[in-house]
Amino acid sequence: MSDDILEPILSTHQLSVRTREGRFLLRDVGLEIPRRMVTGIIGPSGAGKSTLLKCLNRLIDLSGTLEVSGKVLFEGEDTRAKSVDPDELRRRIGIVFQQPVVFPGSVAQNVLFAATRLGTANRRNRDELLEESLRQAGLWNEVKDRLKEMASTLSVGQQQRLAIARTLAGKPDIILMDEPTSSLDPRSTESIEQTIVELKKTRTIVLVTHHLEQARRLCDWVACLCQKEGAGELMEADRCNVVFCSPVREETMEYLGMKC
């Protein structure tokens, strides 16, 4: 990556993930995520994009079958240090999944699901936090009269924005997004993309995407992962236009469909 990133909020150093049998899923990934920008992670299927994402907030620990080595630094602190509380880390580095996840309950209950349990929301700021989160997720106007309705009655696109609002209510510093629009129609995709553009003014976003055009539209920085000898490796990471217009690695060119 170019050396003009000052103080990345998140970085990985020689990050590897392997199975108990010794098969590498990710190998020696060194990546810097700049603050308040959208960093896109692109690459072919099986390159370890989602695995990398789950390493960033230690969601990978739940697998029980994968071993992680190397370092992930969040604000300069090793996220795997004993002093780090993984639950607090996950609150600060929120995640939105490919399929929208809706908890049983109303729209309002969903947005405040974690906030009420983690103490971020209380009686005084509850309504304010609800509206703020839904506005930031670009959903307020559509659901302001349906707050008490079951969240499952929303469309899939709205459910995905609801998941973003729920993550935002926890006041995270970073939001990880794992192909958030892959199951959505073009109109919902556009809404989510607008939300991402708005969110990057105040938050750092890491976006895993298969859509190269989406990465071009949204990302300030892009990291390209490719599979080498069965394991995902970082090919290059740089400003979006640099990766898309003048990639250095042959594998990146091949993935982007450029002739070498």
Add this chain to the structure above:
Amino acid sequence: MRRLTDRIFTLLCGLGAFIALGIILTVLGLVVFRGAPAISLRFFTEQVRSVGAEGGIFYQLVGTLILIATAAVIAVPLAAGVGIYHQLYVHTPRSRRAMDAVLHALNGIPSIVFGLVGLAFFVQMLGMKKSWLAGGILLAVMILPTVTVAFIERMRAIPKVTIEAAYGLGLRRPQIALSILFPQAVSGLVTGTLLGLARAAGETAPIMFTAVIFAGATMPKGVVDSPVLALPYHIFVLAQDSFDPSMTQKMWGSAVVLLMLVMGLSLIALPLRLKIHEEARRV
């Protein structure tokens, strides 16, 4: 040829179903036919008299309910704890498989062995003599796998991504247990408990050495040396000693009541089981 094979297969399946249903109906019919004449309101409200030849089964019914209620009170929180531990704290597939194997092995222990262990531990080692609490604890241990497995199965039906999303929001494991697992899997816990209690209510072996006597007990007044009466043991003793026709009739009457109790618990569990299957299919 294919049509013939199809017909033979249909016939064999139908025959199997007919035989199974026939056996169940015969058993039910026989018990109800023989026991129905003994059933009256007084049969439920009176104490046993004349060594079972007269009176009713009031304290046998009360004793059975005390035993299964005790078993439920002990087994439910234990099963909930084991189930939550299995789902949230055991991460490696190998550890989960080991836990599953232990639960299934526990389920396969013959009830008479529970009775003997109870005799050695509660009666002889702890000196409790016969006690409703010892019987309740034994029945709880006996039904623990049934309740736990039903709870775990229901939790498994919750999409993995839902739990992952809860972790992703920064929730702690107790919060995930209380806000996601319990509300969505409580029906499994209830179903398992009802099925387990239906089994426990009909067991004689675990309680005969540890908790019940044939006559002379009313309501328990303490924990140590405080036996109760129970329907399965009552039937067991009457069946051994019944040469008197009135005694035989009381025995069959008691069997009808026990059967209704067991079937009642199973029937209450049925709609919940169907709901679980329906929900699991929708996921």
